[in-house]
Amino acid sequence: MSTPLTSRSATWIRDRVHSGEARAADVTDAFLDRIAHVDPRVGAFLEVFEPSARQEAEAIDTQRRQGHTLPPLAGVPVAIKDIFHRKGHVVSCASKILQGFVSPYTATAVQRLEGAGAVLLGRTNMDEFAMGSSTEHSAYQQTHNPFDLKRIPGGSSGGSAAAVSARMAPLALGSDTGGSVRQPAALCGISGLKPTYGRISRFGLVAFASSLDHVATFAHDVDDLALLLRILAGVDPNDSTSLDAPVPDYRAAIRQDLSGLKVGVPEEYFAEGLDPEIESLTRAALKQLEDLGAQLVTIHLPHTGFAIPAYYLICTSEASSNLARYDGVRYGLRVSGDKDLETMYRDTRGAGFGDEVKLRILLGSFCLQSGYYDAYYLKATKVRTLIRQDFEQAFRTCDVLATPTSPIPAFLAGEKLQDPLAMYLCDILTAPANLAGIPGISIPCGFTRNHLPAGLQILGPVLGEEKVLQTATAYQAATTHHLREPQP
């Protein structure tokens, strides 16, 4: 039986559109059909861009017929998280406070996809304003894990992860502030990459926590992630935190031989709270890396235990500031516009934000008050320095680090909703990389007895994406976990 087109990688699709073996219009039709059949059960998409996707595909086919050179992602369908601005399209961050908001401009990452000839399929579900680890905090709908529809897909980029996992898109954009691409990638059995902070411009990414937010990506395999990173990376005058560093050809840099590669294994990432099956699958993956020629080195990241409190103190503080703009004045929901200004602000924000967003805003406001600022926010930023220094020390002796991505597999919907702290601890293995700004990837490394995916996380030094991608590629070349598809 031949492989369905929707199971093919982005690179495969792109190559066949370039050669003329496949029409972009047929590719887009196949994915739109897949969405129509599967998404009623999965709930990944908030909106499918059906007329515009077909028009974009037709434009690619016209370019080809006219003999023009096709761009690097020509005809490849991509889903985008409901957090990226795209001119003329709705962006809501899965919140009622932005219901119906139409963007007046396009995010740099989305512009680069458009310029590369990608066909944008739709916007995907997420936790409201990226605050969550299960996509259950969306104001609009629930997204289900394609491997077990009773379970969550992870979050906050759960819609994008579910879309790629269920083969409704070969590529998707997400955002990763504390693990929001790597964790859902692990829980949905796909590959997810968070690059170095500033590697991809945040212009047009709706801000949650500006020092932690990263544009990040999903694909079936590492080769596609490398292809996508080359297109998205690069300095942007519209984002003063974007890095002015050369963008290598990430795919060309990938070797499959890991001889001489030192892989650090931090003991603190194998501590209490790690599910035994996840630990077993991760250690088997580490053994596989050894078999491929890597040398495993036990290391310590002694301040790991402080990462979650530091992360949540910083992100809630920054969020309380970033979300102050949603006040009913210039856009979005307005309530009590016939009362006084203060009432309008409070009623609008009270009606427009969900419970988790409100909790984080209150927490952040508390931490930034004078009298508490030094003990909470300032303290957290100093702990951030210690965590960054732990990684810098580790990378003096190791090329990359390898850890589990998520301490637990996908849990049942509703299981952690009443306990924010339990939900926050889902980020315990991913948030440190956001604090330090280092790149990290999650790739499938096996399945539990309940057939739930597990992810192996590879971390690299700042601007060390090539080493991360090389390690991950070698692992995928020797394994088949990333090829297993759910049957939602």
Place this chain on the structure above:
Amino acid sequence: MDRNIIQELMSLSKLNLDEAQIRRAEEQIARLLGYFEMLQGADTEAVEASPYPVAIPMRPRPDVAEPSLPQEDVLQNAPAQRAGAFLVPRVIEG
């Protein structure tokens, strides 16, 4: 964490909570702050704060005016507008 602190935070954040949300916030914020107390165990004496994860060099640009968003694009999502401005409730009393 008590009701008065929550009310103060609601005022600072310009955020309304209903009674059930206030009770939940009291309990959840107290629990979270209790957990965050572990941060005080980190030795940060003589440690510089890191507001950003990586060093971000300043990149000044020429002092040249560049195009901004057209007014109609800026106003297209306005809940209420008049004469090219966002219409809001009276700000100045009297």
